[in-house]
Amino acid sequence: MKKIFTLLVGILAFSSLTAQQDPLYSQYYNNPMLINPAFAGSNERLYASVAYRSQWSGIPGGPTTLNFNSHMTVANNKVGVGVVVVQDKLGDINNTFYGGTASYRIKLQNSMLSFGMQVGAVQYATNLDGVTVSNTSDPLFVPFTVTKFNTGAGILLTSDRYTLSVSVPQLISNATTLNLGSQSAQLQVYSQNFYLYGSYLFYLSERVQFKPSTLIRATKGTPFSADLNANLVFNKLYTAGIFTRKFNTYGVLVQAVMGNYRFGYVFELPGKGSALHYNTHEISLALSLDVLHSHNHSSPGY
Numbered sequence: 045m046k047k048i049f050t051l052l053v054g055i056l057a058f059s060s061l062t063a064q065q066d067p068l069y070s071q072y073y074n075n076p077m078l079i080n081p082a083f084a085g086s087n088e089r090l091y092a093s094v095a096y097r098s099q100w101s102g103i104p105g106g107p108t109t110l111n112f113n114s115h116m117t118v119a120n121n122k123v124g125v126g127v128v129v130v131q132d133k134l135g136d137i138n139n140t141f142y143g144g145t146a147s148y149r150i151k152l153q154n155s156m157l158s159f160g161m162q163v164g165a166v167q168y169a170t171n172l173d174g175v176t177v178s179n180t181s182d183p184l185f186v187p188f189t190v191t192k193f194n195t196g197a198g199i200l201l202t203s204d205r206y207t208l209s210v211s212v213p214q215l216i217s218n219a220t221t222l223n224l225g226s227q228s229a230q231l232q233v234y235s236q237n238f239y240l241y242g243s244y245l246f247y248l249s250e251r252v253q254f255k256p257s258t259l260i261r262a263t264k265g266t267p268f269s270a271d272l273n274a275n276l277v278f279n280k281l282y283t284a285g286i287f288t289r290k291f292n293t294y295g296v297l298v299q300a301v302m303g304n305y306r307f308g309y310v311f312e313l314p315g316k317g318s319a320l321h322y323n324t325h326e327i328s329l330a331l332s333l334d335v336l337h338s339h340n341h342s343s344p345g346y
Contacts, residue, residue: 066079066213066214066237066261067097067107067109067111067130067132068097068099068107068109069095069097069109069111069326070097070271070287070295070297070310070312070324070326071095071297071299071308071310071326071328072241072259073243073257073273073275073283073285073297073299074283074299074306074308074328074330075093075095075113075328075330076207076209076241077113077115077126077128077145078111078113078128078130078213079198079209079211079213079239079241079259080160080198080200080209080210080211080213080239080241081126081145081146081147081160081161081162081196081197081198081211081213082147082158082159082160082198082199082200082209082211083115083124083147083158083160083198083200083209084115084124084125084126084145084146084147084158084160085115085116085117085118085121085123085124085125085126085147085149085158086115086124086147086156086158086200086202087332087340088117088121088338088339088340089116089117089332089333089334089335089339089340090114090115090116090332090333090334090335090336090339091114091115091116091330091331091332092112092113092114092330092331093112093113093114093306093328093329093330093331094110094111094112094328094329094330095109095110095111095308095326095327095328095329096108096109096110096326096327096328097109097110097324097325097326098324098325098326099324100322100323100324101322101323101324101325102322102323103322105134105135105136106134106322107132107133107134108132108133108134109130109131109132109133110130110131111128111129111130111131112127112128112129112130113126113127113128113129114126114127115127115145116335116336116339117149117336117338117339118336120338121149121338121339122148122149123146123147123148123149124145124146124147124148124149124158124160125144125145125146125147126144126145126146127143127144127145128141128142128143128144128145128162128164129141129142129143136170136171137168137169137170138167138169138170138171139166139167139168139169140166140167140169141164141165141166141167141194141214142164142165143162143163143164143165143194143196144162144163144164145160145161145162146160146161147159147160147161147200148160154203154204155201155202155203156200156201156202156203157199157200157201158199158200158201158202159197159198159199159200160197160198160199160200160211161195161196161197162195162196162197162198162213162214163193163194163195163196164193164194164195165191165192165193165194166191166192166194166214166218166234167189167190167191168188168189168190168191168192168218168220168233168234169188169189169190170187170188170189171187188220190220190233192216192218192220192233192234193216194214194215194216194218194234195214195215195216196211196212196213196214196215197211197212197215198210198211198212198213198239199211204245205244205245206242206243206244206245207241207242207243207244207257208241208242209239209240209241209242210239210240210241211238211239211241212236212237212238212239213237213239214234214236214237215236216234216236217232217234217235217236217264218232218233218234219231219232219233220233235263235264235265236263236264237261237262237263238261238262238263239259239260239261240259240260241257241258241259241260242257242258243255243256243257243258243273244256244257245277251278251279252276252277252278253276253277253280254274254275254276254277255273255275255276255277255283255285256272256273256274256275257273257275258270258271258272258273259271259273269289269290270289270290271287271288271289272287272288273285273286273287273297274286274287275297280301281300281301281302282298282299282300282301283297283298283299283300284296284297284298284299285297285298289312291315292314292315293312293313293314293315293324294312294313294315295310295311295312295313295324296310296311297309297310304331304332304333305329305330305331305332306328306329306330306331306332307328307329307330308326308327308328308329308330309325309326309327309328310324310325310326310327311323311324311325312324312325312326
């Protein structure tokens with residue numbers, strides 16, 4: 045098992061340190077501010093969410109992601125403000141992002157147009173204490189910690205029926221130089237991720253709605269990634285759906301709104317073309333409150 049773990053960490057370390065991507069999420073369906081800062085204040089209430097994702101459960105050192113975000117509207121719902129914290133671990137690689145978000149919202153006739161910005165810092169760190177490295181001079185296996193500034197932007201158009209989102213959560217491609225005595229190595233620790241997201245709500249009856257959605261992600265040097273989702277919403281409180289990522293990963297999603305709280309769970313399993321045949325779990329808990337006079341008092345706003 046130790047040899048398998050060492051090999052896995054080596055492969056993942058190479059891909060991560062040369063072109064780190066944003067963590068994968070499956071619950072952006074109801075927590076899209078993780079991929080677009082323009083969603084700050086989109087529910088016109090105080091919103092706070094925490095989520096945990098365990099990818100390839102059963103593999104020691106498999107990817108795990110813990111994220112927290114909170115946002116709300118101010119200035120009579122014309123401005124959204126928020127914070128985001130994301131910790132992404134993969135083997136002995138630990139990347140943590142701390143950021144603040146702001147959006148400006150323009151009310152149109154039947155929709156809302158929002159422009160969002162995000163600023164923050166990302167700490168990239170490695171700790172190879174649990175990994176056996178035969179070539180200690182290999183720059184891909186030298187422990188280091190570096191903190192880089194980054195900023196992101198996004199545009200959002202939403203209504204009671206549809207959502208269209210375009211964003212780049214982190215605009216700056218970060219690189220760092222490792223000093224190895226008389227030598228040095230340049231490592232690309234982050235590459236830009238571009239997102240295009242869209243959804244539409246069909247009313248099958250007064251109590252049942254069908255909500256398909258798609259997320260397309262593009263990163264330089266890697267193939268396009270597309271998620272296709274099909275969800276049924278019951279009484280605007282309960283959601284159940286299925287999705288696929290590149291027809292290579294398949295999953296189910298369930299969510300429930302209970303008063304001001306929302307609970308969500310996602311289960312993913314790999315397709316036949318996957319190299320690793322391990323399941324993935326993602327769980328989230330959110331709170332929505334109307335704390336200002338201008339906030340939406342009639343709906344949790346999910």
